[in-house]
Amino acid sequence: MTSLLDGPIAVRGADARTAELGELRRKVLAGPSEAATEAQHAKGKLTARERIGLLLDEGSFNEVEPLRRHRATGFGLEAKKPYTDGVITGWGAVHGRTVFVYAHDFRIFGGALGEAHAQKIHKIMDMAIAAGAPLVSLNDGAGARIQEGVTALAGYGGIFQRNTRASGVIPQISVMLGPCAGGAAYSPALTDFVFMVRETSQMFITGPDVVKAVTGEQISQNGLGGADVHAEVSGVAHFAYDDERACLDEVRFLLSMLPQNNRETPPVEMSGDPADRRCEALLDLVPTDGNRPYDMRKVIEELADDGQFMEIHERWATNVICALTRMDGQVVGIVANQPRSLAGVLDIHASEKAARFVQLCDAFNIPLVTLLDVPGFLPGVDQEHGGIIRHGAKLLYAYCNATVPRISVVLRKAYGGAYIVMDSRSVGADLAFAWPTNEIAVMGAEGAANVIFRRDIAAADDPEAKRVEMVQRYKDELMHPYYAAERGLVDDVIDPAATREVLVRALRMLRTKHADLPARKHGNPPQ
Numbered sequence: 001m002t003s004l005l006d007g008p009i010a011v012r013g014a015d016a017r018t019a020e021l022g023e024l025r026r027k028v029l030a031g032p033s034e035a036a037t038e039a040q041h042a043k044g045k046l047t048a049r050e051r052i053g054l055l056l057d058e059g060s061f062n063e064v065e066p067l068r069r070h071r072a073t074g075f076g077l078e079a080k081k082p083y084t085d086g087v088i089t090g091w092g093a094v095h096g097r098t099v100f101v102y103a104h105d106f107r108i109f110g111g112a113l114g115e116a117h118a119q120k121i122h123k124i125m126d127m128a129i130a131a132g133a134p135l136v137s138l139n140d141g142a143g144a145r146i147q148e149g150v151t152a153l154a155g156y157g158g159i160f161q162r163n164t165r166a167s168g169v170i171p172q173i174s175v176m177l178g179p180c181a182g183g184a185a186y187s188p189a190l191t192d193f194v195f196m197v198r199e200t201s202q203m204f205i206t207g208p209d210v211v212k213a214v215t216g217e218q219i220s221q222n223g224l225g226g227a228d229v230h231a232e233v234s235g236v237a238h239f240a241y242d243d244e245r246a247c248l249d250e251v252r253f254l255l256s257m258l259p260q261n262n263r264e265t266p267p268v269e270m271s272g273d274p275a276d277r278r279c280e281a282l283l284d285l286v287p288t289d290g291n292r293p294y295d296m297r298k299v300i301e302e303l304a305d306d307g308q309f310m311e312i313h314e315r316w317a318t319n320v321i322c323a324l325t326r327m328d329g330q331v332v333g334i335v336a337n338q339p340r341s342l343a344g345v346l347d348i349h350a351s352e353k354a355a356r357f358v359q360l361c362d363a364f365n366i367p368l369v370t371l372l373d374v375p376g377f378l379p380g381v382d383q384e385h386g387g388i389i390r391h392g393a394k395l396l397y398a399y400c401n402a403t404v405p406r407i408s409v410v411l412r413k414a415y416g417g418a419y420i421v422m423d424s425r426s427v428g429a430d431l432a433f434a435w436p437t438n439e440i441a442v443m444g445a446e447g448a449a450n451v452i453f454r455r456d457i458a459a460a461d462d463p464e465a466k467r468v469e470m471v472q473r474y475k476d477e478l479m480h481p482y483y484a485a486e487r488g489l490v491d492d493v494i495d496p497a498a499t500r501e502v503l504v505r506a507l508r509m510l511r512t513k514h515a516d517l518p519a520r521k522h523g524n525p526p527q
Contacts, residue, residue: 028066028083036107045178045200046244048088048103051138054248055101056092063090064124070116075147082108085116086141089124091133094255097267100128103138106178111141113184114148118155125162132261134171136251139188139201140178156183163190168363171258175251176201176237177244179221189236192360193254193312196227196237197247203230203237235316235349254310257324257331258364265365266331273305275328275504282496286373288437290413290444293339296321299371299411300334303327303500309334312357317349318342322357324366328504330511333361336371337422339412346418347378348391358398367405367507370423373412375444393526396421400428401523405510407503410434410490415443425489430513431506432490433499440484445475 031037031047040047046054052061066088069081086108091100102124104111113121128135144152166172167190174188176196180203188194188203196203204225212218223229230237241247259266279302286294300323301307309325318341323334335354337344346354361368377388399406399421407430408423419440425432434440442448450457453470460466484490494502 024067024083031105032082032107040107043200044243045106045140047107048105048138048140051175051177051244051248052088052090052092052101052103054245055136055138055251056094056099057096060092061090061101062092063088064127065089065120068116068120070114070148072114072148072151077147084108085114085120086111087113087117087120089120091124091127091131094134094252097255097260098131098133099136099255100124100131100133101136101138104141104178106140106142109142109145111178112143112145113141113152113155114145115151115155117145118152118158121155122158122162125159125166128170129162129166132170132263134173134255134258134260135166136173136175136255137187137191138175138177139180139184141184142179143182143184153183156187159187160190163187167192168262168359170261171255171364173251173254175247176203176227177247181205181207193239194230194237195239195241195247195251196230197244198222198227198240198242200244202226231313232315235313235353238313240315250310254324257310257326262363262365268329268331269326270329271305271326276501278497279303279500280497282499286411286435286437286496288412290375290439293343295340296336296338296344296371296373300325300336303369303503305329313353317347317353319344319347320350320354322354327369327500327507330507331366332507333357333366333368334371335368335423337374339373342378343375344373344413345375345378346392346395346421347383348386348388351388351391351395351421355394355398358395358402362398362402362404365404367510368402368407368423369503369507370406370408370429372408372410372414372419372422374415374418374422375413376416376418390526392417392421396427397523397525399423401517401525402428403513403515403517405507405513406430407506407510408432409494409499409503410438410440410484411496412437412439413444414438414440416441425491430510433492433494433502434481434484434490435496435499436481436493437496438481438484438490438493439479440489441479445471445479448478449474 037047067083068085069083070085086105087102088105089102091098102121172191173193174191178201185203185205202221202225208219208221208224227240231240257266282302285298300309304325305327309323312322319338321336321338325332325334406423423429449470457463457466481493485493
């Protein structure tokens with residue numbers, strides 16, 4: 001009689017088990033049904049696995065817990081236990097570097113989060129933090145799984161806790177590819193970047209039906225929380241795209257400019273753009289007349305390697321530009337006033353936008369270059385009542401707290417408190433430069449002359465002529481381009497065409513900068 005442990009039968013048993021495993025894996029990869037996949041495609045949406053395939057380098061994905069199933073009972077759940085439980089988790093590579101990912105599978109329970117679903121996400125988040133690698137979430141879920149009750153809600157709590165623990169440690173990117181309602185929306189809000197796709201992705205705490213029931217307002221899902229709303233009005237989304245493929249391609253590009261974690265520097269990617277290239281076009285791009293607008297983006301294009309940069313929050317708070325670019329192959333964060341929008345003034349939203357970006361760059365060892373052309377803070381009752389003091393202080397706090405290399409360049413106007421807030425030497429900029437067209441002052445010459453010489457002007461036979469004379473006197477004495485340099489408030493006045501070369505040399509010198517903050521648990525920034 002042959003034993004079960006004898007070779008031939010054991011081999012046949014192993015073959016059967018292996019075949020069974022292969023069939024099981026095929027079922028897992030195929031998803032719940034062809035009809036569910038077709039329904040997903042009919043909405044103009046890709047499946048979770050298709051999305052992961054576009055995000056990661058080909059063949060690099062390693063799935064974690066593909067055979068996980070929920071163990072809930074009641075409300076028919078015991079009869080429906082699909083593999084993956086509606087979320088695909090694992091790691092792979094983007095441009096050859098490790099990236100962790102989880103993707104809701106809307107075909108299974110509408111991507112709703114239950115206990116097992118949440119535990120899979122918790123595990124992959126813990127792995128990303130431990131490995132020191134970026135985490136990308138591909139969100140397409142219907143919120144908490146109602147049939148599992150408060151257990152599902154507790155799962156969100158675990159995600160929020162890990163989002164917070166990972167903040168400033170590893171880059172976290174949320175890609176919104178479907179609905180995200182209720183408490184689920186807080187996880188993307190805790191991450192570093194939020195991408196959205198028009199028409200198919202929405203984010204809101206309370207949906208249109210609840211809004212109508214409570215306030216009587218009638219609005220569509222996209223009108224309430226669509227991609228354009230969050231990219232232009234609320235500032236929740238950093239990027240908005242027309243389709244998923246373009247969106248995921250830009251996520252890959254962003255990852256190429258970020259370090260793996262807060263202990264590393266971003267990858268260097270050299271180009272053929274000479275470090276000492278003169279930027280003669282800058283002489284024509286920036287008008288000497290301080291009242292004439294121009295596009296600061298064109299200035300950044302001149303300074304950047306090959307003219308390439310990635311603007312963050314491009315359509316929100318457009319009076320300030322925040323962008324990632326490279327100079328001499330090194331990733332640099334750019335903060336710049338935009339004279340084409342509100343004359344480049346700082347207001348509540350611009351201050352918040354720039355402050356968050358400065359904090360991001362500081363967290364991930366990205367040097368900061370600040371380009372100033374700022375006439376001040378935006379005056380107005382709505383700004384004062386909205387807390388411009390508090391919000392402006394956020395930007396001031398972010399700069400003062402930043403220990404990465406910091407270089408500022410005054411292109412034209414730099415007036416009042418806005419000049420100080422925009423990384424002046426007095427708040428810790430390592431190097432400050434100015435163009436010969438700079439006007440660094442407490443305020444514009446016209447306003448200053450009206451205050452200082454108001455009695456002389458009022459007593460003059462020709463008050464208007466006297467006012468013009470006093471304005472010119474103020475400019476000559478206190479606003480000439482070398483006044484700040486003579487007092488050590490800027491390190492040098494430079495030829496605009498040499499700006500790229502000056503910045504590259506300064507950045508090379510500052511690469512080994514080391515600065516320590518006082519010992520403390522954490523600061524208490526203005527909110």
